[in-house]
Structure formats: C-alpha cells, structure tokens
Amino acid sequence: MKYRYLPVTEKDKNEMLQTIGVESIDDLFADIPDEVRFKGLMNLQPPLAEPELMKEFTRLANMNKDLTKHASFLGAGVYDHYIPVIVDHVISRSEFYTAYTPYQPEISQGELQAIFEFQTMICELTGMEVANSSMYDGGTALAEAATLSAGQTNRKKVLISKAVHPEYRMVLNTYARGQHLEVVEVEIENGQTDLEDLKGKMSDDVACFVVQYPNFFGQIESLKEIEEIVHGHKGMFVVSSNPLALGLLTPPGQFGADIVIGDVQPFGIPAQLGGPHCGYFAVTKKLMRKVPGRLVGQTVDEEGKRGFVLTLQAREQHIRREKATSNICSNQALNALAAAVAMTALGKKGIKEMAKQNLTKANYAKRKLEEAGYTVPFTGPFFNEFVVKCNKSIAEINDQLLSEGIIGGFDLGRTYKELKNHMLIAVTELRTKVEIDSFVKEMGGYHA
Numbered sequence: 001m002k003y004r005y006l007p008v009t010e011k012d013k014n015e016m017l018q019t020i021g022v023e024s025i026d027d028l029f030a031d032i033p034d035e036v037r038f039k040g041l042m043n044l045q046p047p048l049a050e051p052e053l054m055k056e057f058t059r060l061a062n063m064n065k066d067l068t069k070h071a072s073f074l075g076a077g078v079y080d081h082y083i084p085v086i087v088d089h090v091i092s093r094s095e096f097y098t099a100y101t102p103y104q105p106e107i108s109q110g111e112l113q114a115i116f117e118f119q120t121m122i123c124e125l126t127g128m129e130v131a132n133s134s135m136y137d138g139g140t141a142l143a144e145a146a147t148l149s150a151g152q153t154n155r156k157k158v159l160i161s162k163a164v165h166p167e168y169r170m171v172l173n174t175y176a177r178g179q180h181l182e183v184v185e186v187e188i189e190n191g192q193t194d195l196e197d198l199k200g201k202m203s204d205d206v207a208c209f210v211v212q213y214p215n216f217f218g219q220i221e222s223l224k225e226i227e228e229i230v231h232g233h234k235g236m237f238v239v240s241s242n243p244l245a246l247g248l249l250t251p252p253g254q255f256g257a258d259i260v261i262g263d264v265q266p267f268g269i270p271a272q273l274g275g276p277h278c279g280y281f282a283v284t285k286k287l288m289r290k291v292p293g294r295l296v297g298q299t300v301d302e303e304g305k306r307g308f309v310l311t312l313q314a315r316e317q318h319i320r321r322e323k324a325t326s327n328i329c330s331n332q333a334l335n336a337l338a339a340a341v342a343m344t345a346l347g348k349k350g351i352k353e354m355a356k357q358n359l360t361k362a363n364y365a366k367r368k369l370e371e372a373g374y375t376v377p378f379t380g381p382f383f384n385e386f387v388v389k390c391n392k393s394i395a396e397i398n399d400q401l402l403s404e405g406i407i408g409g410f411d412l413g414r415t416y417k418e419l420k421n422h423m424l425i426a427v428t429e430l431r432t433k434v435e436i437d438s439f440v441k442e443m444g445g446y447h448a
Helices: 008-021 025-029 050-061 084-091 107-127 138-153 164-179 195-201 223-231 285-289 333-371 394-403 432-441
Strands: 155-161 180-186 206-213 236-241 259-263 279-283 296-300 306-310 385-389 422-426
Touching: 008 025, 008 050, 084 333, 107 279, 107 296, 107 306, 107 333, 138 155, 138 164, 138 206, 138 236, 138 259, 138 285, 155 164, 155 195, 155 432, 164 180, 195 223, 206 223, 223 236, 279 285, 333 385, 333 422, 333 432, 394 422, 394 432
Parallel strands: 155 180, 155 206, 206 236, 236 259
Antiparallel strands: 259 279, 296 306, 385 422
C-alpha cells in the first residue's frame, strides 16, 4: 500500500466494484447529469509527505494560546480549575470511554455505579432529593427545566433574569419557539435581579422563574426573597448554579428551589474550545418522574446483592416521541464520570477549600484593581468573578494582555450594550499571587 492512511487499495476497490456489478466509480454517479458534475481539480494545496504534514500541524497547534503557557482570567461559564491527575487515568480506561448506553445492567455495573455516585454527589451539593445522570451542558439543562415547569404547571410563560448567562438564555429562546412558550426577561439592578421588576412581572400565568447563583456577573442572588415572590404565585423556582460555588454557599435546595441545574465543567472537565461540557439536573422528589434523560437507581438482585439499573424512564422518550416530556434520552456519561472522579478525589473538605480559594483570590484581585484606580460597579457579594470598568475597548486591552502572556477577562459589551468597556474577570484557585499582581500591573492605566 503506497499510503498507509488510505482506507483501501486499488485491488480492494476493484473487488467491491465487481461485487456490486459496475465497472468504475464513475458509474455510481451515472444518474447525475454530466453538465452539473464538477470537472477539474479542487482548489487544495498539494499533498504533503507524512513527516511534513506532522510538522505543519505542529506549527498550527503551536499558534494556540493555551492555559499551560498563559495565566487566564477568562471565565464567563468556562473556568480554569485544578483537575486531579487521577481523572484522566480513570476516564481513559477502555470500558468507560468506549461504553455507550448501559441498557444491560448485567454487563454495565461499573458504568451504572459511576453514574449513581455522580447523581448522589450532585444531590449533596445542591440540597435536592433527586438528580439525573447528566445533561449535554448547562444551557440544555436550563431549557429542559423551563419546559418541565411549563408542563407541570400547564402555563406558557417563563421568566428569566437578565443576569443569567446570555448563551443559556439563547438556548432557552430556541427551545421556547418549538414549545410555544413566551420568554420574558427580568431586568438587572446593581448586577443582580431587580426584585421590583420581578414582582411586577410575576403572575399566576408564569410557569417558572429562572435565576443564576452566582449569576453571570459573579454576584450572589438573594434566593430567599426570590423564592417568596415566585412561590407566592405558585410558579416553579429554577436555579442555575455553579456546583463549585456550592462548596461554600447555602445550596438552593435549602431555599425551596424546585429545580436546580448547571454545568459541572468546574469539576474535572478542561476548558477546551467550548466543549464538550456536562450539565446536571436535580429536582424535588415530586418531580422525579418528569426528569429528562436517565436516572440510575440502586437495587438488589435475586441473591440480595447490591446492583444498579436504569429506572423511572418514560418509554415515550424512546418510542412515542409525540408524548415525550423531553427529546433527550441520553447523557454525558464520560464527562459525568470525570466530574464524579474529580469530586471524589477532592472530597468534601477539598471542594470547600477549592471554593474558598476562589473566593479569597478573587477578592484579593478586586482589592488590588481598586487600589490601582479601577471602579467595580457592582457592590454586592460575589464568588470568583467580578466586573471592572475600563477606559478603552476590552478587545484592545485583551490584545495587550495576550502579548504579555495573560488571557484577559470577558468583554461584557458583546452581550450587554450598557456595559460597554466593562470586563468580567474570573480568578480561580489556580491563579497565584504573582499572576494576579502581574495582571493588575499589566492592566495599568486602563481604568476609567
């Protein structure tokens, strides 16, 4: 074989053509009129020998600005966190990364137990009673929570705070069109949900209100006050939450949340070109039969030995789609496993310590930037992200930072017109004091 990466030889091709009864590959396209067929050569670079090709790919890969060489202060939903080394060792085992659907529990006990442990830890973090085996990502989980709420309450209006991640709100709007739901956004005041606006828009035709905790600006929302407003109109209370922050914050379940969703990317999933991620979905017990996706339950076999099985699944999600509560009947098993391994390796004390470092280091960075002359427009308590006002475009600032080996914060002007020249800065446990001080120094005189 001349090129080892080609799938078949000329002999293979001829044998296949003979088997199907044609003389050439062109005969396979005989039904396509000659005048519309492409003739000539594609506008492609000439092929390279394998060593040259590897060099070219390496050159292109080296153009990437990755987190091994740059200190990142970019968050906005994807964070640079510590990943225990054991995570890769476990998820690289062939029985996990080649596994598909564990429909046959007799041969899937390892996979099923891993999912069960994931569900258990999500329940412990969120303060909820039931969690599913994971969703595609946080945005999908949020949209599914809204449609579940609409079905449960038989109402067609969904309220969502403008302080919820902009991309999550876009996913919700996409879902809403298909489900004929009306989505109404609640305004922001001082970086948090405007409770007066919420009171004015909350009514008896609202299926649910969705809030983020901490919100997109890193601010800690007042879930107690929000819960009273929402449940006062018998709407459902949906909270999108960073699971790492719940290592310190009071869990939404203790504030009466009906559904808690989010993305477990902070646990064991690297920041890699936007995905893949892994959403979580947790509910009260009364809603467990409405949960989208899969649930793994614990049982015993005929000999009394502990075992795990898929349970409480609505068959409509597989074969009677027109009656389905959700079109999702899958999950992110491999990433859920990564999150479960990371949470197990860190343990309760480790997660709390990791969250505490995020809080402490973010507050240190905020204080240093204020000392350098920056204005922090939102005054409420925050977790590991905060906003600063600058005197020039964030794109220009970030270009300058990148030249110094620093990945800057998120340009809020891209999604909030009123926050032009405002930067959302994330500080995780991986940022050292030296890196934070260097970031503040490089930010220099960009303050307004």
